[in-house]
Amino acid sequence: MKLPAVEIKSNQCKGCGLCIDSCKPGVLSLSKAFNLLGYQYAEYKQSGCTGCEACYYACPEPGAISIHKEKKVQVQR
Amino acid sequence: MSETITTTTTVTKGRPEAIYETFERKSGKDKLTTHYCPGCGHGRAQKLVAEAISEMGLGDRTIFISPVGCSVFSYYYMNTGNVQAPHGRAPAVGTGLVRARPDSIVISYQGDGDLAAIGTAEIIHAANRGENMTVIFINNAIYGMTGGQMAPTTMVGQRTLTTPSGRNAATEGHPMRMAELIATLEAPVYVERVSCTDVKNIHKCRKAIRKGLQLQVERKGFSFIEILATCPTNWKKTPQDSIKWVQDVMEPYFKPGVYKDISATVQPLPRPEPKTDRKELEKILGLQSGKTVAKTTGKIGERRIKIAGFGGQGALTAGAMLATAGMNDGLQVTWLPSYGPEMRGGTANCSVVISDKRIGSPLVTQPNVLIAMNRPSLDAFEQEVAPGGIIMVNSSLIDRKVARTDVKAVYAPFTELAAGLGLKAAANAVAIGVFLAHEKSIDRERIYEVLRTSFKKKEAVETNIRAVDAGYEYKA
Incomplete structure (x- = not known):
């Protein structure tokens, strides 16, 4: 997957939609399907994430949203 | 020779470490999400x-x-x-x-x-x-x-x-x-x-x-x-x-x-040094260490005691001493003080229960023992004493006899005996002595122990012990 990217654990989402509202590039949406908890869940459109982390902080659930990013590091060898 | 190269790595921002990965304490099947509502x-x-x-x-x-x-x-x-x-x-x-x-x-x-x-x-x-x-x-x-x-x-x-x-x-x-x-x-x-x-x-x-x-x-x-x-x-x-x-x-x-x-100007607080040493704590709290060996046989049933007097006569303290002595002897005890508005002629009293079994209630409505240190106390509680019970009367201050015939009455001049020892305030200790002479539920040595930990001055301990003895040995 192209980074940065949002990973949403669909079975930990309660469908409040706050992440969707917070997403500036508008790359999150609510699913048609229902998850194990009985909620429609947030989904990532698989591209367009800027890694701003707004959705991470908007989400009340501790583990539902993760943001993966690339980071440049300097290594000695 | 080492060289520094720049490479990329993937970092993930997700569940903070200070939140468990799975919520084992949570009931139900779902141990991954909180119990909070959507959007909470x-x-x-x-x-x-x-x-x-x-x-x-x-x-x-x-x-x-x-x-x-x-x-x-x-x-x-x-x-x-x-x-x-x-x-x-x-x-x-x-x-x-x-x-x-x-x-x-x-x-x-x-x-x-x-x-x-x-x-x-x-x-x-x-x-x-x-x-x-x-x-x-x-x-x-x-x-x-x-x-x-x-x-x-x-x-x-x-x-x-x-x-x-x-x-x-x-x-x-x-x-x-x-x-x-x-x-x-x-x-x-x-x-x-x-x-x-x-x-x-x-x-x-x-x-x-x-x-x-x-x-x-x-x-x-x-x-x-x-x-x-x-x-x-x-x-x-x-x-x-x-x-x-x-x-x-x-x-x-x-x-x-x-x-x-004001965080920029305030000085850090001093770090308190909590005392956790057992011996030191026992000393601060005036506790004795170890398990005490019962001096009585322990089979005393349930003794319900009411001690009443003027505020300042030490009725409450006497009750606490009896209860502490009973506790040190391995018995079950309760002590319940009752503060009355003394300036209006009421009485200060306390209820003490000493028992060889668990105590259901600290309230004493029908005492086996009434220690009346003044006249209003006798008037207030005489009728409450259980038939066959005992009333100990401070004859120094109470000018009447016990009216009831179904209880035992003991008369002793608590205040005069204490005054004779040079400490009028020890009338309550005299009362304890009288109590011990007629009630075998607590050993006299246990009371001495309590007195030794109650007073700082050795003199006061000695006087109170003598007051207990005076009450104990008093013959009408």
């Missing part, structure tokens, strides 16, 4: 607190106090030390924690019903003492867990279960501004109100929490962070409308901002 303000705030704890490396030192309210189950989630306090008492529990464990980071996490209603006293006084703790106050203008009743922070006009036509300031008062209230106190170091709504404000919230924790790390004292949060379920609004309601209705009244910050 608690979830966001707690995630921010956990993130701060993790990133500041405080996980092993933090004690998170779960209150009563929706966040009562925080100990399901927080991978820290956890204590769950009774309703509103979190700052009092926190006070104990910061003093007994001065190196710990104590977070008192409370809602508005907990902090601003039932726990008003605790928060005000913990703040006023400037305890080295961080209070996170979740203000969502309603009682959540109990189903949406009015809280002290409920907005005027806001409909709740208990204000169905909206809060009326004339009858229910005005929403309480806790941050402002706390900020007026001398001791708090940092007081801020933040609004956990949009990205910008969530980051302000994040910063405030970090600052509060950092000040605690530096032992700067008490910090209070009020977070305006949503309660979509009880507000009967969507999560989106809830956020808007915080912005449109709550923020104009509960204005976000820093209300006090």
Whole structure:
């Protein structure tokens, strides 16, 4: 997957939609399907994430949203 | 020869370390999500607190106090030390924690019903003492867990279960501004109100929490962070409308901002040295160590004793001494003082139960033993004594005889005997002596032990022992 990217654990989402509202590039949406908890869940459109982390902080659930990013590091060898 | 090269690695921002991966303490099958409703303000705030704890490396030192309210189950989630306090008492529990464990980071996490209603006293006084703790106050203008009743922070006009036509300031008062209230106190170091709504404000919230924790790390004292949060379920609004309601209705009244910050000038608090040495504690508390060997046979049944007299005659102290002696002898005891308005001619009395079995009630309505140290006491309690019981009368001050014929009466001049020893105040010790002579439930040596730990001056101990003996040996 192209980074940065949002990973949403669909079975930990309660469908409040706050992440969707917070997403500036508008790359999150609510699913048609229902998850194990009985909620429609947030989904990532698989591209367009800027890694701003707004959705991470908007989400009340501790583990539902993760943001993966690339980071440049300097290594000695 | 080493060279530095630049490479890329993948980093993930996800569940903070200070929140468990799976919630083993939570009941039910789902152990991955919290019990909070969709769009709940608690979830966001707690995630921010956990993130701060993790990133500041405080996980092993933090004690998170779960209150009563929706966040009562925080100990399901927080991978820290956890204590769950009774309703509103979190700052009092926190006070104990910061003093007994001065190196710990104590977070008192409370809602508005907990902090601003039932726990008003605790928060005000913990703040006023400037305890080295961080209070996170979740203000969502309603009682959540109990189903949406009015809280002290409920907005005027806001409909709740208990204000169905909206809060009326004339009858229910005005929403309480806790941050402002706390900020007026001398001791708090940092007081801020933040609004956990949009990205910008969530980051302000994040910063405030970090600052509060950092000040605690530096032992700067008490910090209070009020977070305006949503309660979509009880507000009967969507999560989106809830956020808007915080912005449109709550923020104009509960204005976000820093209300006090003296952190730059305040000196770190001295670190208290809690005493945990057992021997030292026993000395401070006047306790004897080890298990005492019972001197009586222990089979004494249940003895119900009432000791009554003027205030200052030592009736209450005598009762406490008997109870302590009984306890040291391995018996079950209770002691219940009763304070009367003495200036109006009443009596001070105490009820003591000494038993070889567990005691059902500390109340003594039908005493086996009545020790009457003055006339009003005899008049008040003579009729209450159980048939076959015993009444011990201070004949120095009581000029009448016991009227009842179904009880045993013992007459001894408590006050004169004590005065004869040069200590009129020891009349209560004489009374104990008389009691011991007629009631074999407690060994005299046990009373001596109690006297030795009760008085600092050796002289006073000796006089009181002689007073006990005088009562014990008195023959009418």
